[in-house]
Amino acid sequence: MAHTRTAFFLDFDNVFSGLFKLDPEVAVQFATEPGVWLRRLATTLTADAPRRWLILRCYLNPAGWVNHRDDKGEPTRLYFSRFRPSFVRAGFEVIDCPRYNATKNAADIRIVVDAVDALADDTRYEEFVIASGDSDMTPLLQRLRRADRRTMIVSPADAAEAFTAIADQLLDSQQLLALVQGEPVDLDDLDDEANADFVPDEAYEQFRTIVTAEYEAAGSPLNMAALAYRLRSELGPVVGTSNWFGFGSFARALETLDLPGLHMSQHLLWDEHRHDPPEPAAPGAPRTVLPEPVERLADQLSLPRLPEAWWPSIYETLSAYAREHRFNLTQCTSWSRDRLRDNGVPVSRGAVAFVVRGTSFGGFPLHRQPPPTPSEIASAFVNNVLSRAEAAQIPFTDEEANDVRSWLGSPSA
Template identity: 60%
Template sequence: MARVRAALYLDFDNVFSGLIKQDPDVAIQFAKDPAAWLVRLTTALTVDGPRRWLILRCYMNPGGWVPNPDPDASPPRLYYSQFRPFFVNAGFEVIDCPRLTHTKNAADIRMVVDAVDTLADPVRYEEFVIASGDSDMTPLLVRLRRADRRTTIVSPSDAAEAFIAVADRLITSQELLELVQGEPVESDEEPAPAVDPETPVSYEQFRDLVGWRYTAATGPLNLASLAHDLRRQLGPSVDETSWFGNGGFVRALESLTLPNAKFSNHFVWDALRHEPPESGAGPGPAPEPVARLSALLSLPRLPREMWPAVYQSLADYAAVHHFNLTEATRWARDQMAAQGVDVSRSAIAFVTRGTAFGGAPLYRQPPPQATEIASAFADNVLNRAEAAAIALSDDEIAEVRSWLGAA
């Protein structure tokens, strides 16, 4: 297969400072062994095929630093300059971008100028990989798209929607950390059985999936969440066949004759093993301010009752494990699935990142409690809303905090 001629522009300060807030150990591995993750990025998370790196540039403030995540370690600061030799040895051209003002260096404008200059090169670069979460790069992506070049963003945090919208691919911080650790880069979810999208899904596959979830559940299963999960795992066949000829999801469940199954408007449960759900309990629609944040900030669309379960599962993980972001999201997802709560890894990762940027990272000692995680996450969501000029009244802010379980 012909390789795609690619150029990589890395804003080291932006990416490293974003990663270290989420997973310090892997962030330092990212900075000390760039050759390893670069090799993996050659064939992983591609747009049009494996990459051939013709340009590798790392833009770094030689005087930049972040606080050492280990408060007992010496020195108390991690200077970016100590990582410079590792990138040189990995084949990067390291471009020093000292700070020009109190808060800003010239890395972003240097990256833009260099990338636009590359468009005029005799060699046609087919893909531009921009490693930065800075939304100031949006005009550059628009310019590259106009020149019919493929673009990939490597973002260390939750990038602005406008930034993501003009790129062909987004590599999230979780996917980047998986690459750094040499782990298989997982999609949003890992379906139980492999389903060939070209092959119609069978009723037996539906029966097996539901039976596994029903048997493993330790409490009532939310029907909306279960239907969403099955659509994701089984693909469009469930809708194309109207749930295998049953005319609806609940009728399809009833056709399975699950042992001791009881149904309400919002739940299904085993009458012998589970306590029935509270009367009137149900997901309910999200209030307008929450729906607005979901649309503008990609806030996960979880029902109100699921947020505390996410915070508690992350607190449980942090209390007994040495923190690792990719392990944390898997562990929390699997723990909640065993309790009959279906939440995707991407939603859990969104909360984990927000908690870190909100001031309560899971690697902190002592580990944060569920209430601290909830508060930090809600603070981060509202801070991002303010930065994005999303106007919220005091009552709407209170409504958002209440929905997120941080009232």
């Protein structure tokens, strides 16, 4: 049986800490049962054949820890060293990476050095899986691409766009939590696996056929959301798993088709030679044009492009979920999406997951007791977004930051 020869490098501190902020129970499951999810990962989001793990390395700070509560509810420290035997039993080579300053250990440097060394090995590793959300490793991804190797990023956080855009595949926090828990690894709102047999190249050609036929037959501008929905329905999960065939978005994939006279707006596409340009939105229509500072965040941090009036509903719905349920990210995104759509706010699960992650990394995870209020969720999410913007060196004046807070429903600093 054919296999994909794969090297796997895991920054344990980075991944475990990120998962722990989202869901402590699943994070502990990730760390105590690595052999279980590793077997699932061997056949998840694969290109040609199941993975054969030729290199398995886990980089771990044995003195690292997170705040935790014991079985009696008393605060304690959960040390990373307790998980070392689990990874050894799963076949990982565990490499100790103690801190060399107050905030960093040597894991990222060791991963870069070891991955570059692997490129020079006699064995040709066809795929490199890097489990980390640390954008410092962006040059490594660029080096692997130049060497014509496939790459997958496994990240529990909203990693920088420049980092994830280089990879062939991204396994994000929701997909990683699903993998650990044995659930289907799928963020597609359609939850439709009926057409999962397409490989990306075949699916891209089918994509080209469908879009070209629709474009040539259209007598007026086409709705991009409706066309994307149809494509997801007909092509199945390969659209999501390949991230639009490696182009990163529906619009970028459309541009590769070289359709004659193609013009696109935020919602429509049309042929400038055959169609009249779409009319501007009526004054009473829902606002979809983002303020310039918010547009920057949408472009560079993948902030969901949602109307201003929707954000408070999202926070209220997430708070209601936290009050009424034991937290599970997969259930949370599905339940919240359905509740919001019932209330006339048609958001995607991906948008909900984006807010949940931001809330968790902003200090108010939904599993917290007592559950966070809508205002706490809003404040944590917006603070996280602005913090990520600062880390990504996206400049904002105080006035622009206030515009962002106002649009996202958390006007107070």
